[in-house]
Amino acid sequence: MIGIIGIITIFVMVFGGYLMAGGKMGIILKALPFEMTMIGGAAVGAFLISNDSAAIKHTLKDIGKVFKGPKWKHDDYRDLLCLLFELIRLARQNPVAIEEHIEAPDESDIFARYPKILKDKEAVALICDTMRSASMNYDDPHQVEEVLEKRMDANMQHAMHSSHALQIVADGLPALGIVAAVLGVIKTMASIDQPPEVLGKLIGGALVGTFLGVFLAYGLVGPFAAKVGDVTRDEQNFYQLIREVLVANLHNHATNICIEVGRQNTPSHCRPSYNELEEALKALKQAAA
Known part of the structure; x- marks a missing residue:
């Protein structure tokens, strides 16, 4: 919602200010389709050249983050801590019983209680791979932490x-706007014998290219790139929490301490309170009793 409000604000402020200053939209609207074809088409072409098909699909999918925000919310962090609590407790009580859960998480009744986490293949793989390594006596906390750090x-x-791909496009748009403007100037020079009112419109149309390139770069594509990057970094905190809890587990801290380490490493805007988490864990203990 905030992303949509931001886009509306940009257009209202830029074009509203232009109209308030006495500008006329006619020349912009007349030149816009041609300038957009040149600038937008060249930007899309450059994007396709510099990325493979997987990266293109990934980028198009990630644009939705501008409007949706981070994937992981407050409740998801609480659920993750509860999931890790169940797995660590079971692994310590019955090392054999944990194997069926980490070897086939899709069939695990523990993972099934947290469907959103189960759908995230990387989160599940991170948990299962680390716990499987511990069961195989690869349990040096420092080595495991180093491996997890490299993986993340x-x-x-x-x-x-x-x-990065969107930012590269944003960086190139002003230059592509100049290219379109130069072509407009070439077109104008071919009509140098026309009266001033005609030349004025031609020059104005050429300058629309410069305006459009800069506007798209700093008003839309650049902010999109920044927002996608911020959301992506925010989402990585979810996997960092998994690392913190599982490494604490390898240090043989009490299960509750491992979970508290994770809670305190949760970003403040998503961190469950101590009492909230205690209530959730108490409910799990009662259900298992």
Whole structure:
């Protein structure tokens, strides 16, 4: 919703101010289809050249983050802590019983209680791979933490590709606007024998290209790139929480302490309160009794 409000504000302020200053939309609207074809088409072409099909699909999908915001909300962080609590407690009580859950999470009744997390393949893989490694005696906390850090860094670089791709397009749009404007000037010079009122319109149409390139770069595509990057970084906190809890578990801290470590490493705007989490964990204990 905020993204839509921001876009509306940009258009109202820019074009509203132009009209209030006495500007006329006629020349802009007349030149807009041609300038947009040149600038927008060239930007799309450059985007296609610099990305493969997977990156293109990923970027188009991530544009929705501008309007939807981060995938993981307050309740999801609480559910993740509850899921990790159940798994860690079971692994300590019955190391054999945990295997069926981490080997086939899609069939696990524990994971089934958290369907949104179960749908996220990376979160499930991160949990299962780490717990499986611990069951195979690969349980040095420092080594596991280093491995998880490298894995998440690689995932982060992949996830941030959409933001980088959009920013590259934004950086190129002003130059493409100049290209369109130069073509407009060439067209104007071919009509140099026309009266001033005709030349004025031609020059005005050419300048629409410069305006459009700068406007799209700094008013739309650049902010889109920044927002996608911010949301992506926010979403990575979910996986960082998994790392913190599982590494704390390898240090053989009490289960409640492991979960508290995760709670305190949760971003403040998504962090469940201590009492809220205690109530959720108490409900899990009662259901298991």
